[in-house]
Amino acid sequence: MSSITQFFSSSEHVIFFVLALGAISGAVFMITLSKLVHMILSLAVTFLSLAGLYVLLNAEFVAFAQVLIYAGAVTILMMFGIMLTKHEDAEDKAKRPRHRMLLGVSITLLFAVLFLAIQQLSLPAQDALQADNNTEAIGEQLFTLHVIPFELVSLLLTVAFIGSIIVAKKEAE
Amino acid sequence: MTNWFEGSLTWGIFAMFAIWVIVLLLIVLGFVTYAIYYERKVIGWMQGRYGPNRVGPFGLLQTVADILKLLMKEDTIPAKADRVLFKLAPVIAFVPSFAVLAVIPYTETLVFANLNVGLLYFAALSSISTIGILLGGWASNNKYALLGGMRSGAQMISYEIPLIISVAGVILMSGSLNLGDIVKAQGNGFWQWNFIPQIIGFSVFIVASIAELNRTPFDLPEAESELVAGYHVEYSGFRFAFFMLAEYVYVYAIASLTTVLFLGGWKPLFPFLDFIPGIIWFIIKFLFVVFCLFWLRATLPRMRIDQLMGLGWKVLLPLSLANLFITAVVMEWFR
Numbered sequence: 001m002s003s004i005t006q007f008f009s010s011s012e013h014v015i016f017f018v019l020a021l022g023a024i025s026g027a028v029f030m031i032t033l034s035k036l037v038h039m040i041l042s043l044a045v046t047f048l049s050l051a052g053l054y055v056l057l058n059a060e061f062v063a064f065a066q067v068l069i070y071a072g073a074v075t076i077l078m079m080f081g082i083m084l085t086k087h088e089d090a091e092d093k094a095k096r097p098r099h100r101m102l103l104g105v106s107i108t109l110l111f112a113v114l115f116l117a118i119q120q121l122s123l124p125a126q127d128a129l130q131a132d133n134n135t136e137a138i139g140e141q142l143f144t145l146h147v148i149p150f151e152l153v154s155l156l157l158t159v160a161f162i163g164s165i166i167v168a169k170k171e172a173e
Numbered sequence: 174m175t176n177w178f179e180g181s182l183t184w185g186i187f188a189m190f191a192i193w194v195i196v197l198l199l200i201v202l203g204f205v206t207y208a209i210y211y212e213r214k215v216i217g218w219m220q221g222r223y224g225p226n227r228v229g230p231f232g233l234l235q236t237v238a239d240i241l242k243l244l245m246k247e248d249t250i251p252a253k254a255d256r257v258l259f260k261l262a263p264v265i266a267f268v269p270s271f272a273v274l275a276v277i278p279y280t281e282t283l284v285f286a287n288l289n290v291g292l293l294y295f296a297a298l299s300s301i302s303t304i305g306i307l308l309g310g311w312a313s314n315n316k317y318a319l320l321g322g323m324r325s326g327a328q329m330i331s332y333e334i335p336l337i338i339s340v341a342g343v344i345l346m347s348g349s350l351n352l353g354d355i356v357k358a359q360g361n362g363f364w365q366w367n368f369i370p371q372i373i374g375f376s377v378f379i380v381a382s383i384a385e386l387n388r389t390p391f392d393l394p395e396a397e398s399e400l401v402a403g404y405h406v407e408y409s410g411f412r413f414a415f416f417m418l419a420e421y422v423y424v425y426a427i428a429s430l431t432t433v434l435f436l437g438g439w440k441p442l443f444p445f446l447d448f449i450p451g452i453i454w455f456i457i458k459f460l461f462v463v464f465c466l467f468w469l470r471a472t473l474p475r476m477r478i479d480q481l482m483g484l485g486w487k488v489l490l491p492l493s494l495a496n497l498f499i500t501a502v503v504m505e506w507f508r
Contacts, residue, residue: 011186037258037311044304064293072300076307076326083311083319135290135350 022049047071246410258312263415266305280451291352310404321403332384335489339377342500356438366437373496390473428462
């Protein structure tokens with residue numbers, strides 16, 4: 001009992017706990033809810049909680065890029081697509097008891113494997129980047145060491161962008 | 174960044190955070206109350222009217238009376254609305270608008286969170302409010318509300334891109350995403366502020382930020398004459414008040430951001446006026462930006478939706494990209 005109190009006396013632990021709970025419950029609700037808009041909203045909760053976890057790890061740049069792109073742009077894009085559908089669109093869940101039992105057993109097994117693996121895992125300490133300028137460090141790495149993959153990815157994105165414009169133009173005609 | 178979450182969480186520290194947040198909230202609420210009064214007076218003056226002048230001395234209590242009226246209204250939820258999302262949407266719209274205020278540096282020392290990616294934080298959180306507006310429009314189960322929400326979403330996404338790219342020039346010039354460092358990179362005296370070398374970026378930023386705020390001439394999401402009232406047509410009472418509050422808190426946030434990025438933050442207009450404290454300079458510049466927003470509202474007519482999208486994608490986006498390119502070339506040239 002005292003170890004639990006000790007665990008929650010650090011604000012880092014409390015915040016981690018809340019964010020982890022948010023990420024997991026968002027993911028669970030994403031699967032179980034039946035209306036599409038509700039699903040997307042719970043997905044957004046997961047994205048935001050993950051961004052919070054990145055902040056805890058001192059990776060602010062990654063965290064706010066995550067919020068900007070996933071919680072902002074991707075979520076809104078999906079909502080746009082879905083809002084023009086009918087309001088009462090909810091899927092019916094088929095009841096298959098055998099499937100459910102099999103599913104339960106395999107989930108328990110997976111959890112056991114993961115839990116044991118994490119328990120036995122020991123991570124060697126690495127010299128982490130300085131927390132103050134990790135945005136700068138990311139930029140330097142991108143434009144020196146990883147410049148070729150970076151340029152290739154941007155080329156790929158440009159191609160996809162032009163391709164989507166062409167497809168949209170064809171449909172308009 | 175101050176690593177406050179690495180310390181231990183005692184009730185004392187928690188209470189201190191809570192008190193600071195409440196102080197900021199009260200300041201913002203006070204600002205919103207009198208910004209509405211100020212807006213009505215300014216527009217009244219420009220249109221040759223008196224504006225509010227009955228409740229209290231000079232009509233100073235008019236907004237307070239309006240807020241009381243809003244809070245005492247019956248809280249209605251349409252029968253066919255999605256009840257949970259209908260209640261959640263104003264919260265999702267308001268919370269990010271208040272959270273972005275944490276990174277605004279008022280003076281060199283008075284800053285709530287000295288985040289090293291402050292600008293990115295601002296841009297990221299403000300995009301979340303769009304979700305609240307879209308959800309509010311959808312959950313009302315009303316076609317006008319849905320159309321208003323969709324328009325608002327489309328507008329906010331289209332103008333967020335030129336807004337962020339226009340700021341990239343400032344980031345290049347000061348070499349930091351930290352808002353405090355961006356102010357420090359500008360000097361005493363207005364000729365050393367970012368708005369002169371970044372004049373294209375500044376213009377794009379102003380236009381795009383007015384569109385982000387959904388204010389005239391870009392207030393299409395709530396165009397009364399064609400959409401009844403837009404995404405919040407089904408809302409009343411304090412939920413409606415929350416949407417309005419979010420909108421005015423964004424006015425506060427964008428005016429502060431303009432001050433910080435382009436108008437030198439707490440730096441004085443001329444070096445010999447150095448004796449006036451920084452917070453006064455910040456407030457003067459901030460109020461000037463707010464005044465300009467009201468001025469534009471009183472002067473310009475509303476745009477059409479197709480003109481709006483054309484302006485965003487065909488004018489502002491290329492301009493902001495050109496600004497970024499020119500800034501990079503010039504900085505490399507004179508290095």
